[in-house]
Amino acid sequence: MKKNVLIIGAGGVAQVVAHKCAQHNDVLGDIHIASRTAAKCQAIIDTIRAKQNLKNVDGVLAGHALDATNVDATVALIKETGCEIVLNVGSPFINMPVMSACIATGAAYLDTAIHEEQDKICETPPWYANYEWKRREECEKAGVTAILGAGFDPGVVNAYAKLAVEDYFDEIESIDIIDINAGSHGKYFATNFDPEINFREFTGTVYSWQNSKWQSNTMFEVKKVWDMPVVGESQTFMTGHDEVHSLSQNLNVPNVRFWMGFGDHYVNVFTVLKNIGLLSEQPVFTAEGQEVIPLKVVKACLPDPSSLAPDYTGKTCIGDLVKGKKDGKDTEVLIYNVADHKDAFEEVGSQGISYTAGVPPVAAALLIASGEWDVKKMANIEDLPAKPFLHLLNQMGLPTRIKDANGDRDLNFAN
Amino acid sequence: MKKNVLIIGAGGVAQVVAHKCAQHNDVLGDIHIASRTAAKCQAIIDTIRAKQNLKNVDGVLAGHALDATNVDATVALIKETGCEIVLNVGSPFINMPVMSACIATGAAYLDTAIHEEQDKICETPPWYANYEWKRREECEKAGVTAILGAGFDPGVVNAYAKLAVEDYFDEIESIDIIDINAGSHGKYFATNFDPEINFREFTGTVYSWQNSKWQSNTMFEVKKVWDMPVVGESQTFMTGHDEVHSLSQNLNVPNVRFWMGFGDHYVNVFTVLKNIGLLSEQPVFTAEGQEVIPLKVVKACLPDPSSLAPDYTGKTCIGDLVKGKKDGKDTEVLIYNVADHKDAFEEVGSQGISYTAGVPPVAAALLIASGEWDVKKMANIEDLPAKPFLHLLNQMGLPTRIKDANGDRDLNFAN
Known part of the structure; x- marks a missing residue:
């Protein structure tokens, strides 16, 4: 059982993720949103309150300025907020540093797209082997749940x-x-x-x-x-x-x-x-x-x-x-x-498009929170049982x- | 009778202008080429020598680094080189400062396109009235020949x-x-x-x-x-x-x-x-x-x-x-x-395209050198007798x- 969610990113997908987390904050606990620009986090928070999407209205919902390429800063924010689940929906350039912060703190890691380096396009296949899968052992050793590609496609x-x-x-x-x-x-x-x-x-x-x-x-x-x-x-x-x-x-x-x-x-x-x-x-x-x-x-x-x-x-x-x-x-x-x-x-x-990409990682986070998908290692979606995930998505709008x-x-x- | 030519610019049109001036340096005298990047001037000079286009092989043919938006620098170069004709084939952003340098020194001015300001596109018609024609009196008072738009079109x-x-x-x-x-x-x-x-x-x-x-x-x-x-x-x-x-x-x-x-x-x-x-x-x-x-x-x-x-x-x-x-x-x-x-x-x-734009201003410069077009005031091409110009162009490749x-x-x- 894990709780308290740190959403990294404040774009279109992050907005959907934040709304959906808010709708389930009775299960997920505190909701934190972090991005380079704090104002973007606040804008999302404002829309959540305007649409009354926070289920437990007294729950924590807060924004933070964060440079997620800085592992130490992310570690500090995870510790400070007590988040046990990190939903990384920022740019794919930050996947590896955010994963490092999760491994350092034991928080579960979720993303929706493969890691990319700014100056490289389309590396050799299979793409996951270039960055993510190299860290399988590291995750397993640390007992960290890292679920890769949990959007719609991939996901x-x-x-x-x-x-x-x-x-x-x-x-x-x-x-x-x-x-x-x-x-x-x-x-x-x-x-x-x-x-x-x-x-x-x-x-x-x-x-x-x-x-x-x-x-x-x-x-x-x-x-x-x-x-x-x-x-x-x-x-x-x-x-x-x-x-x-x-x-x-x-x-x-x-x-x-x-x-x-x-x-x-x-x-x-x-x-x-x-x-x-x-x-x-x-x-x-x-x-x-x-x-x-x-x-x-x-x-x-x-x-x-x-x-x-x-x-x-x-x-x-x-x-x-x-x-x-x-x-x-x-x-x-x-x-x-x-x-x-x-x-x-x-x-x-x-x-x-943001909706289809943003709802699934929240379903995955709920399955980590409940323990069903809290596998303490790195996994692609097809490594996990499909039915609990699809069952949740049926209820969540997809x-x-x-x-x-x-x-x-x-x-x-x-x- | 005017002589010694300063070509400002070192792009495709400037290359044609320089070659054509070189072919007529028995009349035009010294040929100077100035541009922000001295190496570009030298590259043009190298092609002139490689194609043996310098008619009087002992004539001066030199390159200079110049920021033509700096009127003082252009004035200094005109004086230092003793140029009496300035062929402005640089960017249209420099027309007015180059014209100022000509008025300050008495050198004849030639260009091939209207003046433009970096941050303004397509000002009110007639375009010449926005910058050039405002300086008609100034040119006439200084006895400066300024021939506008002397390329192919305009020209x-x-x-x-x-x-x-x-x-x-x-x-x-x-x-x-x-x-x-x-x-x-x-x-x-x-x-x-x-x-x-x-x-x-x-x-x-x-x-x-x-x-x-x-x-x-x-x-x-x-x-x-x-x-x-x-x-x-x-x-x-x-x-x-x-x-x-x-x-x-x-x-x-x-x-x-x-x-x-x-x-x-x-x-x-x-x-x-x-x-x-x-x-x-x-x-x-x-x-x-x-x-x-x-x-x-x-x-x-x-x-x-x-x-x-x-x-x-x-x-x-x-x-x-x-x-x-x-x-x-x-x-x-x-x-x-x-x-x-x-x-x-x-x-x-x-x-x-560079050829058709670059040959005519040299024909115009030859008519200034001969005195036929040295009108001591500002003129568009249609203000001047057409036949001497077209006659010269017949002989120069157009x-x-x-x-x-x-x-x-x-x-x-x-x-």
């Missing part, structure tokens, strides 16, 4: 894959993870996450796991149209993504691919920016001698993803299409969720649906 | 308009200036001039002179396909350009428009960059707090225009389509030049052609 889609293994298949041939945002924000161009992180996802090699080995492609090279529930026919491209790098290693499945939906307009804007060199993470010098990282300037010009929320309409559909054999017969199951941008905004003041030969239905935990 | 196209007035029409209804670059540089995207200056031309209001008043449009709003000699059918857009702002005021013509050729790819890249805000001359702040001007970062990412020269192929066609009445009859005359990128590179090591009811032929100065 919930890993649990969908695990559920397929547990309940629907004897043998799996392929897992295709499909992520469609059929929403509309009304801007000329915007990214749904931090533009810097969003673009970094797409500027490297597209690694997929096919026929039990790594295959390399370039972004926007492999296109496929999927007919998905609710959102309909959707153009996607094979994309490099965290969960391919763990599912391929942790489940005995020969094909794991990730498909992200992109409209022609996104592809065009991305292609122009990339070809000119404006998505580069490497510095350039202006004629006046100023050293600048182009990608950070593009980020500065684009809308703040959290500013999209009030006008965002439409739905997301994210799921795993799993193919394989059950009882000797070819079987195909789609396990998925549909979320609504407007509903998300009404509940927690965020758009749907219900799972199943579509197969038996129809299209809610995943039911009534039994 | 040669103004002389074409003047020639039309002098020789081909009793009354002119419209002048359409058409600028087509049908060349290919083989890069994903590049501008032919300094990207910062190039984009600044297209981010403001498109002013045209129609029915004897200013009309406002947006960039890429008004499209027209012209069938031009040699380059054929070409897609153009109505564009704001310097010469519209002087011809409209100096010639009694009710319609003066400028049309720049743009392919769909240019329009797409420009539209993406502009809509995202990356062409802005106003600073933004990165998440890390660094103050940056997006346009300067785009410039840093794009190819240096002078680097395009070796692989540039194809031709440019720039001219004035003039319509009006002669001897009571409707008359239409196209006065134009065709230049070749490869020929330009072979002669002076530059691409055709021959004028005429296309009308009598055929398509060289403009002949044999008589």
